[in-house]
Amino acid sequence: MKQTVEEAARTHWSESTYNKDAELAYDERDSIAIKALAKSVALRAFKKGAGWQAKQSPWISVEERLPEKDGYYFVTDGDVVEKVYFFKRWNKFTSTRDYPHLFYDEGVIKAWLHIPSFDEILEANKDVLERIKEKGD
Incomplete structure (x- = not known):
């Protein structure tokens, strides 16, 4: 089964340590804010990385x-x-x-x-x- 970049990014985020560490924040509101910001950054970074990787392929589309x-x-x-x-x-x-x-x-x-x-x-x-x-x- 092939994943879209978005699906792979979500999987990566849900398995990341940063996501779990944010749950240890002192305040629940802080935890929610930290997780939302970190998730946004992680998803953008993952997509950029996937885009970069796709361009590294030596295969040329017809x-x-x-x-x-x-x-x-x-x-x-x-x-x-x-x-x-x-x-x-x-x-x-x-x-x-x-x-x-x-x-x-x-x-x-x-x-x-x-x-x-x-x-x-x-x-x-x-x-x-x-x-x-x-x-x-």
Whole structure:
């Protein structure tokens, strides 16, 4: 079951220690005010964090844009991830670049991901490789 950000924020709030600590306040009115303010702040912070996290995903929505050139990509329908071929000429994904081209129906693929080349992977992990070399010497 997927939760909305609001549902997740409420769950987070109800399980938080700050919520329980507020109940220990000296005055019941203070407790209510503290809890209301803290809940408001916590919900806003949780939503901001969820928004930030959503932007960190390397997956690109097909609604946002399609790949710029022909090639193999990972795609997902939200449940399964597959490696497929993209034809820029038709702006379509297919299970293979070989004929016959059995294109995916519109709306089936939700997001795609560039498959990095070996050189791109090495470049992205250059610092890790240097640390390994330093430790080995």
